[in-house]
Amino acid sequence: DPHGSAGSPRSQRSCVPGYRRGRQRIRGRARPDVGAPGRAPPAAHAHRRRGRRAGHALPADRRARLAAAHLRAEPGARRIYSSAGFELLADFLTEQTGIAFPEYLREAVFEPLGMRTALLDGSAGHAARAALGDLTLFAGELLTPQLISGQTLAEATSVQFPDRDGILPGYGSQRPNDWGLGFEIRDGKTPHWTGTANSGRTYGHFGQSGTFLWVDPEIGVATIALSDENFGDWARTAWPKLSDSVIAETHN
Numbered sequence: 001d002p003h004g005s006a007g008s009p010r011s012q013r014s015c016v017p018g019y020r021r022g023r024q025r026i027r028g029r030a031r032p033d034v035g036a037p038g039r040a041p042p043a044a045h046a047h048r049r050r051g052r053r054a055g056h057a058l059p060a061d062r063r064a065r066l067a068a069a070h071l072r073a074e075p076g077a078r079r080i081y082s083s084a085g086f087e088l089l090a091d092f093l094t095e096q097t098g099i100a101f102p103e104y105l106r107e108a109v110f111e112p113l114g115m116r117t118a119l120l121d122g123s124a125g126h127a128a129r130a131a132l133g134d135l136t137l138f139a140g141e142l143l144t145p146q147l148i149s150g151q152t153l154a155e156a157t158s159v160q161f162p163d164r165d166g167i168l169p170g171y172g173s174q175r176p177n178d179w180g181l182g183f184e185i186r187d188g189k190t191p192h193w194t195g196t197a198n199s200g201r202t203y204g205h206f207g208q209s210g211t212f213l214w215v216d217p218e219i220g221v222a223t224i225a226l227s228d229e230n231f232g233d234w235a236r237t238a239w240p241k242l243s244d245s246v247i248a249e250t251h252n
Contacts, residue, residue, distance in 0.1 A: 076161065076164075077164070078164060078165060078166050079164050079165065079166025079167075079174075079176075079177040079179060080166060080167075081166075081167065081168075081169050082125075083123060083125030083126050084125065085125070086123070086124045086125035086182075087123055087124050087125055089124065090124035101120070101124055102119070102120040102121075105120050105124075106118075106119070106120075108147075109138070109147070110134075112147055113134075113137045113138060113141055113147070114134075114137055115130055115134035115137055115138065116134065117129075117130050117131040117133075117134050118130035118131075118134050118138075126207065126208070126209075132224065132226055135213065135224050135226075136224065138213075139213060139215065139222035139224060140222075142215045142222060143215060143217075143220060143222055155180075155181065156180050156181040156182065156183060157180045157181075157183050157185065157201075157203045157215075157217070158180055158185075159178045159179070159180065159185055159187070160179060160180055160181055162176065162178065163176050164176055164177060164178075165177055168184070168189065168192075169208075170193070170231060170235075170236065171189070171191050171192060171193065171236075172191075174189050177189070180203055182205075183203040183204060183205060184203065184204065184205055185200075185201070185202070185203045186198055186199070186200055186201070186202040186203070186214075187200045188200060191236070192240070193206050193212060193235070193236070193239045193240065194214050194239070194240065194243050195239075195240045195241070195242075195243030195244035195246075195247060196240060196244060197243070197244045197247040197248070198214065198216050198243055198247065199216050199217075199218035199219065201216065201217050201218050202214050202215065202216040202217075202218075203215055203217075206231065206235075206239075207231070208230060208231050209227070209230060209231070210225075210226075210227030210228070210229045210230050210231050210235060211224075211225060211226050211227060212224070212225050212239060213225075214243065216247070219247065219250070219251060221246065221247065221250050223242070223243060223246050225239065225242065
């Protein structure tokens with residue numbers, strides 16, 4: 001099943017092994033041909049891209065994307081949801097390692113977890129596919145990490161660059177709009193796509209294709225939803241109820 005941007009945490013997750021092995025400097029600057037001609041957007045580091053605050057929005061086509069990057073806000077000033085940010089991060093990793101990103105994702109995440117149906121067929125921000133059974137393997141890794149240290153996961157799922165406002169797609173302005181590294185963090189946001197019973201430490205992502213994955217480390221529960229209906233009003237109503245019912249069932 002296609003997961004839309006709910007698949008982007010797997011792209012983020014695949015960057016961690018290379019970072020820890022020193023295969024690339026994940027905090028390095030963006031390549032010099034992104035942004036204004038001849039220079040990178042000031043301080044638009046890969047670390048900021050994963051925290052959704054690099055400040056740029058880009059067209060979909062890869063070459064046009066690199067040529068026509070433009071800033072919507074100064075880097076570090078505001079959270080701007082950016083699927084293109086994951087595409088740039090994938091390009092950066094490929095440049096640093098010499099490994100095409102879909103292959104790197106397969107070797108770093110899919111194969112070690114036994115996710116046999118999983119693949120990335122297009123954008124690193126929204127083109128991942130996998131069967132539900134394989135997604136449960138990924139959720140299990142987030143609950144009890146085996147491929148990375150607990151400390152690394154804790155960093156990725158903790159607020160990065162706090163007190164940044166922004167728009168949560170489908171839910172309006174959030175003050176602040178907290179994110180970790182590739183994962184949205186619930187905190188006290190309202191309205192929100194998780195349940196009222198979810199703790200503020202809940203992290204995850206949802207996609208335009210009507211999918212979501214959240215992990216609540218306070219209670220040790222993860223929930224995945226796949227759908228054949230694109231995100232809309234139905235999801236705003238159904239998802240919080242589903243999440244609350246899962247928590248009620250697992251903690252009664």
